[in-house]
Amino acid sequence: MNTNQGQGVPVTQIHAATHKHRVPPEHRVLGLDRRTFPPALFVVAVFIIMIFVIPRVDAAIDLEDPVLAGEQLAISDRIVFTPATGWNVEDGFRVTDDGRRHGDATISDSGVSFEISTDTFDGTPDALLDQVEKVTSRTDDPTFRVDGNRTTLTTLTGETGVAQPYGSVNGDGVVAAFVLDGTGLKIAAYGPPAQMTAANDAIQTMIASIRTVEGNNS
Incomplete structure (x- = not known):
């Protein structure tokens, strides 16, 4: 008669099965199999690149649109200005041969933003600036x-406007207004105090460059 029948697997065999798949000591680090580290690190690296690196690179590429020497932006089909060379165009349309695209413009450099927007207006620059300041403070x-x-x-072409400094949580700034042939121009430049001081000459030069043209951004 087989006395081992029904008595299960011997204890020595159980111990052998338990230790059969243990990681050898030379491959363990803090109880982990260091042979699995390279694949795991590769997965982590790919994750970081996909989630953090690529979006940052794409954003940087999309935002870099520096002004080249001599370029102009079209505020309307008859009003243009010359932005400072090297500043970044965040919004706006360059004057092109077809002359069909125009609109509000925003450019920036070193923390300073320079914005020009237009609307129909029949009053004086002073009246427009009053309106701009009232609307800005309320909304x-x-x-x-x-x-x-x-x-x-x-401006260099003799157009006259008015300007006034202001302060807000967004930083120090200056707001200006012009009225050219029934079109009101609101101009705002703002940023940290030190950067605004450094950009003062560039801001004045850009405002002075505003001019009207014959049409189609010629």
């Missing part, structure tokens, strides 16, 4: 506060 930026006296601006 766009409740912290907007004028901070200084108004000054007169004159």
Whole structure:
């Protein structure tokens, strides 16, 4: 008679089965199989590249659109200005041969933003600036506060406008207004105080470059 029948697997065989698949000591680090590290690290690296690196590269490429020397932006079909060379075009249309695209413009450099927007307006630059300041303080930026006296601006072609410094949570700035042939221009430049001081000459030059053309951005 077989006395082992029904008595199960011997204890020595159970121990052997338990240790059969254990990782050899020379391949263990903190109890983990270090042979699995390279594949795991590869997966982590791919994850980081896909989630963090590629989107940042794409964003940087999409946002880089520097102004080249001599380029102009079309604010309307009859109003253009010359942005500072090297500033980045965030929004706006360059003057092209077909002359069909135009609209509000935003350019920036070193933390300073320069914006021009237009609308129909039949009053004076002073009246337009009053309206801009009132609307801005009530809607766009409740912290907007004028901070200084108004000054007169004159473009290179003799167009006259007004400007006034202001302060807000977005930084120091200056807001200006022109009225050209029934079109009101609101101009705003803002940024941290130190950067605004450094960009002062560029801002004045861009404002002075505003001019009207014959049509179709010629």
